[in-house]
Amino acid sequence: MTVTYTSRVADARLGTFSQLLLRWKGSIYKLLYREFLIFIALYSSISGIYRLILNEPQRSQFEKLALYCDNYLELIPVSFVLGFYVTLVVSRWWGQYESVPWPDRLMCLVSSNVHGTDEYGRILRRTLMRYANLSGVLILRSISTAAFKRFPTSEHLVRAGLMTLDEHSKFENLSSPHNKFWIPCVWFANLAVKARNEGRIRDNVDLHLILNELNSLRTQCGKLYGYDWISVPLVYTQVVTVAVYSFFLACLIGRQFLNPEKGYPGHELDLYVPVFTLLQFFFYAGWLKVSLENDRTRMLQNLPLSPVPFLVWTASWS
Numbered sequence: 001m002t003v004t005y006t007s008r009v010a011d012a013r014l015g016t017f018s019q020l021l022l023r024w025k026g027s028i029y030k031l032l033y034r035e036f037l038i039f040i041a042l043y044s045s046i047s048g049i050y051r052l053i054l055n056e057p058q059r060s061q062f063e064k065l066a067l068y069c070d071n072y073l074e075l076i077p078v079s080f081v082l083g084f085y086v087t088l089v090v091s092r093w094w095g096q097y098e099s100v101p102w103p104d105r106l107m108c109l110v111s112s113n114v115h116g117t118d119e120y121g122r123i124l125r126r127t128l129m130r131y132a133n134l135s136g137v138l139i140l141r142s143i144s145t146a147a148f149k150r151f152p153t154s155e156h157l158v159r160a161g162l163m164t165l166d167e168h169s170k171f172e173n174l175s176s177p178h179n180k181f182w183i184p185c186v187w188f189a190n191l192a193v194k195a196r197n198e199g200r201i202r203d204n205v206d207l208h209l210i211l212n213e214l215n216s217l218r219t220q221c222g223k224l225y226g227y228d229w230i231s232v233p234l235v236y237t238q239v240v241t242v243a244v245y246s247f248f249l250a251c252l253i254g255r256q257f258l259n260p261e262k263g264y265p266g267h268e269l270d271l272y273v274p275v276f277t278l279l280q281f282f283f284y285a286g287w288l289k290v291s292l293e294n295d296r297t298r299m300l301q302n303l304p305l306s307p308v309p310f311l312v313w314t315a316s317w318s
Contacts, residue, residue, distance in 0.1 A: 028282075028286045028289075028290070031286070031289050031290065031293065032282070032285060032286050032289055035285055035289070036278075036281065036282065036285070039248065039252075039278075039281055039285075040278070042252055043252055043255075043256075043274065043277075046252055046253065046256060047256055047257070047272070050062055050256060059259070062253075063258050063259070063262070063264065065253060066253050066254055066256050066258060067254075067258075067264060068254075069250045069251075069253045069254030070254035070255065070266075071254075072250075073247065073250050073251065073254050076243055076246060076247045076250070077243070078243055078244060078247045078284055081239060081240050081243045081244075082240055082243070082244060082284060082287055082288060082291075084240075085236055085237075085239075085240040085291055086287050086290070086291050088232060088236065089232060089291040090291075092227070092232065095223075095227070096223075096224060096227045099220050099223035099224045099227065100140075100220070100224070101135070101136040101139070101217050101220040101221050101224075103129065103132045103133060103136065103217055105213055105216075106129070106132055106210070106213045106214060106217055107129055107132075109206075109209055109210050109213055110125050110128050110129055110210060111125060113201055113202075113206040113207075113209065113210060114128065114192075114195055114200050114201055114210075115200055115201070115202065116200050121200060124191070124195055124200060127191060128188055128191055128192065128195075130161075130162060131184040131185070131187045131188040131191070132184070132185075132188060132214065132217060133162060134157065134162045134163060134184040135181050135182070135183075135184040135185050135188075135217065135218065135221055136181075136217070136221060137151060137157065137162060138157075138179065138180065138181040138184070138221075139179065139181040139221040139224050139225060140224075142179050142181075142225070142228065143224055143225075143227075143228040154168060154171060154172065155168070167187070170183075171183055178225075179225055181221050181225065182218060182221075185214060185217075185218045188214055189211060189214065192207060192210055192211060192214075193207070237292070240288065240291070241288065241292070244284055244285060244288045247284070248281055248284070248285065251277055251280075251281070255274050255277040256274075257269070257270045257271060257272060257274070258270075
């Protein structure tokens, strides 16, 4: 999930960024440590077998296999495949964030163009914004686990004041196999036209501005629905996963330190610990894990969306 850390780097003091590298919550260490430990355990096991268990003829065969794997390891285009996939997933993830519906502009238009200082005028403005907020909440609860836990059923929307009992009855009576986030937008449009006919909205230009902004809000909700409905093609995920795991399976053998007495090129030192191979695993496998985490059906679980409905609802009632 995303973790806010900007307050920790507000001043560029010595050691500030080192502290960020040691954070656990939301870090790559928390995401990758299991796979990292498994890779180290497998590498150490193969190294121990090569050094302690195999006899001399078997070691010679293993060394030939290790040299073969090391020579052809770079034929796997890990950097290209992983770079393409990460770019696709991260741009998609950020596009979802940019599609989160914020009704602030609509709220300003309603506040300035729906006139009336009496009780009815105040209730009219609140009802219009309640419909806009309801549309946003309906789409957020379908894509975010945090929002769904807050509003697991439509009855919870009634209890929270986002929907009246009469509206709830109409909402439930309209059967649809898809998300019904568009229904409050229809209610909003009908109520706005009624307000225009009653003179609460003074001219058609103001009504046009309000309905255009409503359409923009509905478009944002539709984008989120589309993102949640259509995932990254499975073949992309399969290709990058097979490429990365095949690369590091070959590394388990090809990156072993061989007997330096035999004079194999690149094996003049026996360091036991493959530092740069471990760094390579950390970088490549880390990017793969981050991409797979963001390539789930519920991608926006990784964004802190649960406060959004409450922020916009509170603002519209002010």
